[in-house]
Every structure is written in structure tokens, then in C-alpha cells.
Amino acid sequence: xxxxxxxxxxxxxxxxxxxxxxxxxxxxxxxxxxxxxxxxxxxxxxxxxxxxxxxxxxxxxxxxxxxxxxxxxxxxxxxxxxxxxxxxxxxxxxxxxxxxxxxxxxxxxxxxxxxxxxxxxxxxxxxxxxxxxxxxxxxxxxxxxxxxxxxxxxxxxxxxxxxxxxxxxxxxxxxxxxxxxxxxxxxxxxxxxxxxxxxxxxxxxxxxxxxxxxxxxxxxxxxxxxxxxxxxxxxxxxxxxxxxxxxxxxxxxxxxxxxxxxxxxxxxxxxxxxxxxxxxxxxxxxxxxxxx
Amino acid sequence: xxxxxxxxxxxxxxxxxxxxxxxxxxxxxxxxxxxxxxxxxxxxxxxxxxxxxxxxxxxxxxxxxxxxxxxxxxxxxxxxxxxxxxxxxxxxxxxxxxxxxxxxxxxxxxxxxxxxxxxxxxxxxxxxxxxxxxxxxxxxxxxxxxxxxxxxxxxxxxxxxxxxxxxxxxxxxxxxxxxxxxxxxxxxxxxxxxxxxxxxxxxxxxxxxxxxxxxxxxxxxxxxxxxxxxxxxxxxxxxxxxxxxxxxxxxxxxxxxxxxxxxxxxxxxxxxxxxxxxxx
Numbered sequence: 387x388x389x390x391x392x393x394x395x396x397x398x399x400x401x402x403x404x405x406x407x408x409x410x411x412x413x414x415x416x417x418x419x420x421x422x423x424x425x426x427x428x429x430x431x432x433x434x435x436x437x438x439x440x441x442x443x444x445x446x447x448x449x450x451x452x453x454x455x456x457x458x459x460x461x462x463x464x465x466x467x468x469x470x471x472x473x474x475x476x477x478x479x480x481x482x483x484x485x486x487x488x489x490x491x492x493x494x495x496x497x498x499x500x501x502x503x504x505x506x507x508x509x510x511x512x513x514x515x516x517x518x519x520x521x522x523x524x525x526x527x528x529x530x531x532x533x534x535x536x537x538x539x540x541x542x543x544x545x546x547x548x549x550x551x552x553x554x555x556x557x558x559x560x561x562x563x564x565x566x567x568x569x570x571x572x573x574x575x576x577x578x579x580x581x582x583x584x585x586x587x588x589x590x591x592x593x594x595x596x597x598x599x600x601x602x603x604x605x606x607x608x609x610x611x612x613x614x615x616x617x618x619x620x621x622x623x624x625x626x627x628x629x630x631x632x633x634x635x636x637x638x639x640x641x642x643x644x645x646x647x648x649x650x651x652x653x654x655x656x657x658x659x660x661x662x663x664x665x666x667x668x669x670x671x672x673x674x675x676x677x678x
Numbered sequence: 679x680x681x682x683x684x685x686x687x688x689x690x691x692x693x694x695x696x697x698x699x700x701x702x703x704x705x706x707x708x709x710x711x712x713x714x715x716x717x718x719x720x721x722x723x724x725x726x727x728x729x730x731x732x733x734x735x736x737x738x739x740x741x742x743x744x745x746x747x748x749x750x751x752x753x754x755x756x757x758x759x760x761x762x763x764x765x766x767x768x769x770x771x772x773x774x775x776x777x778x779x780x781x782x783x784x785x786x787x788x789x790x791x792x793x794x795x796x797x798x799x800x801x802x803x804x805x806x807x808x809x810x811x812x813x814x815x816x817x818x819x820x821x822x823x824x825x826x827x828x829x830x831x832x833x834x835x836x837x838x839x840x841x842x843x844x845x846x847x848x849x850x851x852x853x854x855x856x857x858x859x860x861x862x863x864x865x866x867x868x869x870x871x872x873x874x875x876x877x878x879x880x881x882x883x884x885x886x887x888x889x890x891x892x893x894x895x896x897x898x899x900x901x902x903x904x905x906x907x908x909x910x911x912x913x914x915x916x917x918x919x920x921x922x923x924x925x926x927x928x929x930x931x932x933x934x935x936x937x938x939x940x941x942x943x944x945x946x947x948x949x950x951x952x953x954x955x956x957x958x
Contacts, residue, residue: 399772406829410806499890653802
């Protein structure tokens, strides 16, 4: 009977989530199948899959290039965020003097918005007065500043480096906490069995914290694909679509073209991809029971 | 002998790596700070000066006079504080209830529904929120924006809250009951005082996320007197390029509240995130 009271206590949370997340979500999905353009709302009706067709056959923005960009953006950001974050967590595992302050300073970027970080780094990468250009010129590696964000190949590298910087604290925080939960007896036993540091890492540490690794990678993947903030602040998809990913193309449809139908269709595509990805990912890793 | 040398080498390597991570983490923020205290001409000279000849607060003065940043800062502060507080209260109730709920199946389903909110792209709900709010006459309302913010953080906060309450044995509120408390009194008088750090973590997490949010604010707010800090920074971009003096001053001011909140709540946030979001 107590459960009734508990349900009642959850009502406010349910109402907020329902009213401001799930109802808009349903409407958004419906819009993806309508000709919802702010310039012409007089003849609003369902148009089947036309929005999706229009996206894929768009002559100005090559859909497959955007998909490819999204993949590159995801894979490189994720791998380096994870590897560097894990390294940092391993370095911080043993206590040392000033560890509290140190971790406050290196983890601080977690509390920043992707948008602010994008702004900060677009200044560092600035093609005329950027700090990185200054370093390279002083080192004699280049003669004149280069336009990191205005050269197609370099722009993608620049936004990915920024995204890596953004994600390292997340993995650092999460994996450090997991590392500290590994019982010391396991390490002691592995030393008796003749394990060196490297073997210890692969046979003791990683298996023990595998659930955390699996769930953090899944969460981060969703955020990297979903959030356009960094690219929006740095290049907004340019130059010539070289950094355009699904999420940035989606805001451009909404903000610039006012085509809400096609914008929502992009949203549906992103959700579908993430859904399929999560199902496959969790199937492949189920043996270790990711607990998210 | 060899072992000792190895150990020293490992120590030095560790020290160097830690130093590299620290420099990489601090350099971008340090550089934005240096830019914000340079005067106009020094920002745009190449090769760069790593410290201004005469540090000046001109950019900050301009920020608060021309662009009315004080108003945006106040807007952001009011919205973030009240929405974060609202989210905290709501998720204390829901987190506690979810923790004590005994129907295993329903509990699992509710938790899953909470997690699913994390996968919704902001942009698919942005346009519907705009159209729904237009028809309700809620456009440009800071209260309505606050409601959306509560919704965007409350699911994660509930999960965080649940993990904190899970660690408090139910016998505590049973004892309070014997003493004549009802369920609600037991929660407020007995349970909450024990879980204060957890509540602090929830508040900090909510505050930081709400303070940083840009796109929903752009959608809901239209008049400039109601803008929040991220919206103001965004508007610095669209007006004829970026004036980096004012922009970097704006970024520094925008970072201060999250810096303070993160500084105070770091320990609790870390504990809360790792227990709540991702269990190991």
C-alpha cells in the first residue's frame, strides 16, 4: 500500500518529463512526416517520407558526406577521449601531494559548456592571431599563420582536437572512481602470481572496471552524436560542409531554412541510428552485463 | 639497484605526464583570460604577446556597459538557481520514492524511461516546444524556460537521488514512524539531513547544466532584455564577426559561477555522477 504514496511522490517528476520532453518528442517525430515550413504553414499535411527523400537527395549538402563526417567525428573523438581520460585516471589513482587541487584543475572542463569551449578553441585556432599559429611560427615550422578553421582538411582535425579536450575530464572522473573501487587484494594476488604492471592492467584492472567502461562509452557516444555545440561555435559545419555532421545540419535546417519538417527528419535519423547502435552495442557487450 | 632505477624512472615519467595534462587543461582558459585583459590593439598583433604590457579592464567595462551583460547575468542566475532548486526538490521526492518502491518490474520500467530522456536530441524537441509555447503565449517567458530546464535535468537528478537514498537503510524511517512521524515528515526530518551531500551534488549538477544551456533559451526567449548569458555570447558572434576582447571577457564572466559551483561541489558531484549515472 505504501507504493501508492511512492507513486504519488513521483508525479511531479513524471509531469515535467511528460510535458516538456515526451510530448514535444512525439510532436517532433510527427513533424518529420509533414511539410512543416515556417514560410508556408497554410497547407500543412502529411507527406510520407518526402522529408527523408529530400534530405538524402539534397543537391547542396551531400547526405553521405554528412554521415561520413559524423562517423569520423565520433570515432576519433571517442577513441582519444577514452584513451587520454583512462591514462589520466591511472595517473591519479595513487595519492600524491596536492591531488585534490590537481584533479580540480584538470577536471574543471567538465563543468564548461561545449559552446563556451568551442568559442575558446576557435580563438586558439584563429587563422590570424591564434595562439597555435604563434607557437608554430616561433618554432619555425610555418612562415605565415595558417587558417586552421578555414581549410577543409584541417577544420575537421581542429574541431576533433577540441572535442577530445572536452571529453577527457568525463572519462577521467568516471574511470578514476571505478579504479578506486578495485579491491587491493586483487592486485596483491596478481603480484604473487608474477604479474607485471602491464599484465596487471589487462588481466586485473580492465576486466574489473569493464562495466563502467562499457556504459561510459555508450553515454559519451550519444552525447558526441547528439550535441552540435562545439562545431556550431567553431565552424558551423564549414568550410564547404567539411565539418558538417548530422546534428549541425539539423540546426541549420531549423535556424536558417526554417524547414522544421526536414530538421525533425534529421532528428529522427539521429535517434534511429543511436537506437540501433545501442541495441547492437549492448548485445555485443552483454556477457559482461553493462549496468546503466 | 635496477629495480630502484626503474622506480625512479617511472616516477619521473608519471610526473611529466601529469604536468602535460595540467598544462593542456589550463592553457586554453589562461589564454582567454590574458586576451580579456589586453587592450584592443594588443589582441590583434602578431607575433603574440603572452602577457599584456599594461593589463586593462576595458573589455570588461565594455561588456557591462555596451552589451548590458549585467542584466543577462542576473537573468541566468535567477533562472538557473530557481530551476536547479525546483529540480532538486522534485528529484528528492521522486528519487526517494524510486529507491523505496517495492514493485521491481515497475521500478525497472520507470528507471528505463528516465534513462531514455538522455538520448533525445535537443533539436527534435526544440521546434515543438516553440510551437506549443507560441500557442500558449509562453514565448519570451523566463518561467516557462525554467520549466523546460527542470524537465531536462530532473530525470538524471532522480537517478542520482535514488542512488543516494539506496544507501540509507529503510529502518531509519521505520524508526521515525514509530516515533509518530508520517512518511513525509520522516523524509524531511530524518532522511534528508543524512543525505545532505547528495542533495548538494544534485543541485550543483542541475545548476551547471542549466547555466550552460544555449539552444532552448534561443528558442524560447526573443527579447534581448530577457536573454541568458550563453544567448548573449551567441549574439556576440552574429554581429559583424567576433570582437575577441569583449568575447573573452564575456566567457570569463560566464565561467565564474560554474567554476565556483564546481569548486565547492566537486567532491559531491563526482560521487553523485559515478554512483548515479554510471554504476561500476
